Amino acid sequence: MFSRIVFLIAGLSCLIATMSHACAHPHVWVTMTSELLYAPDGSLTGVRHAWTFDDMFSAFATQGLEQKTKGQFTREELAPLAKVNVESLQEYAYFTYVKVNGKRQKDALSDPVDYYLEYDPKETVLTLHFTLPFKTPVKAKTLDVEVYDPDFFIDFGFAEKDQVRLVNSPAQCSVSVAKPRDDFFSAAVRLDKSMAWEANAGLGANFANRISVNCR
Amino acid sequence: MRDRKARLFLGIFIVAALAVVALCQEAAAQSSPLAALRQPPASGLVGWLLSKQAVFYRELSGLIRAAKSDGTALWGLMGISFVYGIFHAAGPGHGKAVISSYLVANEETWRRGVTLSFASALLQAITAVLIVGIAAVLIGATAKAMGDTVRVIETVSYALIVLVGARLFWLKGRGFIRTLRSLQSEPAPAAAVHTHDSHPGHAHHDHNACCHHDRAHHDHEPHGQSAPSAADAHGHEHGKRHSHDHVHDHDDEESVLPWRHAHGPEPEELAGPGGWRRGLSAIVAVGLRPCSGAIIVLVFALAQGLFWAGVASTFVMGIGTAITVATIATLAVGAKAVARRFAATRAGYGMLVLRGVEVGAAVLVTAFGVLLLTGTIASERMGMF
Numbered sequence: 001m002f003s004r005i006v007f008l009i010a011g012l013s014c015l016i017a018t019m020s021h022a023c024a025h026p027h028v029w030v031t032m033t034s035e036l037l038y039a040p041d042g043s044l045t046g047v048r049h050a051w052t053f054d055d056m057f058s059a060f061a062t063q064g065l066e067q068k069t070k071g072q073f074t075r076e077e078l079a080p081l082a083k084v085n086v087e088s089l090q091e092y093a094y095f096t097y098v099k100v101n102g103k104r105q106k107d108a109l110s111d112p113v114d115y116y117l118e119y120d121p122k123e124t125v126l127t128l129h130f131t132l133p134f135k136t137p138v139k140a141k142t143l144d145v146e147v148y149d150p151d152f153f154i155d156f157g158f159a160e161k162d163q164v165r166l167v168n169s170p171a172q173c174s175v176s177v178a179k180p181r182d183d184f185f186s187a188a189v190r191l192d193k194s195m196a197w198e199a200n201a202g203l204g205a206n207f208a209n210r211i212s213v214n215c216r
Numbered sequence: 217m218r219d220r221k222a223r224l225f226l227g228i229f230i231v232a233a234l235a236v237v238a239l240c241q242e243a244a245a246q247s248s249p250l251a252a253l254r255q256p257p258a259s260g261l262v263g264w265l266l267s268k269q270a271v272f273y274r275e276l277s278g279l280i281r282a283a284k285s286d287g288t289a290l291w292g293l294m295g296i297s298f299v300y301g302i303f304h305a306a307g308p309g310h311g312k313a314v315i316s317s318y319l320v321a322n323e324e325t326w327r328r329g330v331t332l333s334f335a336s337a338l339l340q341a342i343t344a345v346l347i348v349g350i351a352a353v354l355i356g357a358t359a360k361a362m363g364d365t366v367r368v369i370e371t372v373s374y375a376l377i378v379l380v381g382a383r384l385f386w387l388k389g390r391g392f393i394r395t396l397r398s399l400q401s402e403p404a405p406a407a408a409v410h411t412h413d414s415h416p417g418h419a420h421h422d423h424n425a426c427c428h429h430d431r432a433h434h435d436h437e438p439h440g441q442s443a444p445s446a447a448d449a450h451g452h453e454h455g456k457r458h459s460h461d462h463v464h465d466h467d468d469e470e471s472v473l474p475w476r477h478a479h480g481p482e483p484e485e486l487a488g489p490g491g492w493r494r495g496l497s498a499i500v501a502v503g504l505r506p507c508s509g510a511i512i513v514l515v516f517a518l519a520q521g522l523f524w525a526g527v528a529s530t531f532v533m534g535i536g537t538a539i540t541v542a543t544i545a546t547l548a549v550g551a552k553a554v555a556r557r558f559a560a561t562r563a564g565y566g567m568l569v570l571r572g573v574e575v576g577a578a579v580l581v582t583a584f585g586v587l588l589l590t591g592t593i594a595s596e597r598m599g600m601f
């Protein structure tokens with residue numbers, strides 16, 4: 001009888017585990033670099049992202065697109081796809097979440113501008129460039145920009161080099177980047193997320209890539 | 217002998233399931249697969265497996281590329297597809313929850329659970345191949361067009377899950393009310409249930425379990441265990457069999473029990489028309505929706521000029537997926553069997569609880585369908601289209 005009870009418990013916990021997001025799996029990998037754009041008065045006006053997709057997703061995304069030269073796509077040929085991309089991203093708030101002075105800002109960003117796709121024929125990968133302007137430019141002591149997919153279908157990760165750049169930032173501002181693997185970071189985020197974040201924050205929140213700007 | 221084999225299989229399944237779930241939770245708690253990719257792997261066997269888990273999917277692309285010039289890479293591709301399928305299905309989607317709840321709501325055997333899992337995984341693979349085959353290979357459609365197609369299929373699939381759940385709820389709800397009523401009028405059926413329960417092998421016993429325990433209301437619901445899709449003809453066939461069993465039991469229960477309980481349902485019972493069709497609606501509801509990963513792999517293989525390698529990979533992945541889903545389905549059936557044993561020791565009220573569990577499972581199936589349909593829970597997403 002004892003073994004049967006163990007069996008029952010094991011079964012139920014497995015069901016629960018698999019019903020949750022505990023084992024979500026991404027189908028898209030994004031390697032990104034980001035730039036924070038500042039106005040002359042020292043306020044932050046926007047975030048410029050460059051997201052490079054993995055080769056399988058890039059092949060999928062370019063399927064059926066017209067191309068003049070085989071194995072190459074011009075910016076013009078990719079323009080309709082770029083439009084579809086940014087329009088679809090709106091639904092997911094561009095996977096970009098902003099915190100000003102430690103406070104979560106909903107709806108801080110407006111729709112992307114200056115967006116285009118680039119194809120790297122050597123690596124056979126697509127890179128999506130777009131800029132998210134702040135609705136109202138932000139002046140803050142501390143500012144965090146997090147990039148992640150709450151549902152973890154897309155796995156975001158910073159590039160090895162030139163992950164984040166501040167453009168025209170005031171001299172007193174410094175930037176730091178936290179990757180999900182940093183032990184302190186993930187523990188802090190988990191605590192933070194479970195307390196304060198909206199209901200839609202799923203597993204992906206644990207894998208947030210955080211850009212922190214400090215302007216003393 | 218058959219029973220011992222069955223137990224052995226069950227044991228293997230449980231171990232595999234626990235391993236998969238433990239690994240996944242570990243992975244979710246500790247790091248993203250990408251982090252695992254980029255960081256040096258954690259120490260030990262678990263760490264190695266952890267880092268491998270995400271690498272599998274990424275390796276698919278490399279192997280498909282390699283297969284262009286090197287035929288032996290195909291073996292690697294098949295191996296990785298299989299392992300990836302096993303791990304991959306542990307994530308959301310792939311019908312684990314729906315199939316498990318469906319099995320719990322119905323009096324089903326673990327063998328049937330395995331059959332349903334494999335059939336739905338096979339159908340998922342077929343849908344993926346058909347979508348990419350028709351849309352991309354024949355028509356040259358774009359990724360967006362394929363994404364839109366998948367969305368339509370998805371909606372149909374979710375609506376079907378709602379229907380399957382609603383039908384189950386209707387059947388099981390009536391069964392629950394009937395048990396409740398018979399309990400209030402005559403608390404008799406406990407004794408017979410008791411006798412049965414002491415017998416080993418009972419848990420795997422679909423038909424018999426159904427008839428004995430459903431004694432209180434068996435005649436009102438001759439195919440209470442059948443899938444919503446069961447054709448009427450088969451329903452009748454089953455009905456006859458059941459009433460026959462029932463009479464049998466009553467006539468000389470003691471002498472009949474031993475041999476009857478020794479054998480499980482025959483394979484032809486599962487594969488035959490009555491068997492397949494009983495679960496057909498569940499198979500279609502779950503299997504209609506293709507796996508996004510398979511579609512991406514197929515399109516990538518097509519872009520490499522090796523579409524057929526992608527097709528083979530998709531089917532092998534499907535087998536892996538089926539193993540995971542079957543494992544979880546088996547556990548669900550096992551849990552139900554344990555619940556049934558407990559129920560049996562509690563006489564009539566235990567039966568009521570069991571019927572309640574079935575109604576609950578039916579509600580779960582419906583709820584899953586509704587939540588998926590309304591987009592409250594995401595099964596999978598095709599990237600950003």
